[in-house]
Amino acid sequence: MSIEVIVAPDGSVVTGYPIGGDGVRESAQALGLLRKHRGQLLPTTKARALHNDPVDLWHYLANRAPSLSEELYQQHGILLDLLALTGDIDEPQDFVRRSLPALGWMIDERHFDAAVCEATRPVRDLLEHLSLLTWQRGVYPSKQVPSKDATNFARTVLSGLSKQSHDTSVRNTGQSPSTPD
Numbered sequence: 621m622s623i624e625v626i627v628a629p630d631g632s633v634v635t636g637y638p639i640g641g642d643g644v645r646e647s648a649q650a651l652g653l654l655r656k657h658r659g660q661l662l663p664t665t666k667a668r669a670l671h672n673d674p675v676d677l678w679h680y681l682a683n684r685a686p687s688l689s690e691e692l693y694q695q696h697g698i699l700l701d702l703l704a705l706t707g708d709i710d711e712p713q714d715f716v717r718r719s720l721p722a723l724g725w726m727i728d729e730r731h732f733d734a735a736v737c738e739a740t741r742p743v744r745d746l747l748e749h750l751s752l753l754t755w756q757r758g759v760y761p762s763k764q765v766p767s768k769d770a771t772n773f774a775r776t777v778l779s780g781l782s783k784q785s786h787d788t789s790v791r792n793t794g795q796s797p798s799t800p801d
Contacts, residue, residue, distance in 0.1 A: 647745045651684045681746065682776040688742035696723060697739025705766050705774035712766065716740055747773070 645661065648654035653667040663671075670677040685702070689695055700719045704712035717736045720727065727735045737744075744764075747753050752770035756763055766774075 647688060647742060647749065650688045650742070651681060651746075678773070679776070681750070682773060683780050685743060685746060685777045686781055688746065693720075693725065693735075693739050694742055696720065696725070697736070697741075698743045701740040701743050702774040702777050705771055706778060713737070713740065 645654065648667075649656075653664055653670075654661055655664050656662075666680070670680055686695070686698060688698060697716055697720070700716045701712055704715035709715050713736060716739065717732070720736065720739065744753070747766065747770050748764070750773070752767050752773055753764040754767050756765045
C-alpha cells in the first residue's frame with residue numbers, strides 16, 4: 621500500500637490516501653448498510669429492510685452512490701466515471717484520466733494511473749460488488765469492463781442527482797415545482 625499526493629484545482633494538497641484496501645466494508649458503511657457496534661460489523665436497519673427487495677436496494681444504492689466519499693477528488697472521480705458509463709465511451713477510466721486535469725487537478729505523472737484508480741475506486745468497488753463489472757476475455761492484460769446494467773445504474777444515479785438538485789433549488793427559492801419562473 622502506498623501514499624500518493626494530488627493538488628486540487630484550488631491549490632490545496634490532498635495527501636495520505638491509501639492505494640488499495642478493503643473497499644467492500646468502506647462502501648457498505650458509506651452507503652449506510654453496515655455499522656460497527658462494540659467492535660463487530662453489523663447490518664443496519666436499512667440493510668435488513670432491503671435484504672429481500674432488489675429493486676428498492678438498487679434505487680437506494682443509486683441515491684447514495686454520489687456520497688460514497690467525502691474527498692473532493694473522489695467525488696469528481698465518481699461523477700466523471702458515472703458520466704462516462706452513461707455514454708458510448710469504451711474506456712471510462714481514460715475519460716476520467718483526461719477530465720481530471722481539465723478540471724484543474726494536478727497529479728504527478730508517476731502516480732497518475734494510481735490516482736485515477738483511487739479517484740474512481742468507490743464507484744468501481746460498488747459496481748464490482750453489484751456484479752456490474754465483467755472480466756473482458758481474450759485481451760492481455762485482462763481488465764474489468766462495465767456491463768449494460770452498469771450503464772443503467774449510472775443513469776439512475778445521475779438522474780437522481782438531477783432530481784435532488786432540482787428539489788434543492790425549489791426549497792431554496794420557495795417555489796413549488798409547478799410554479800412558472
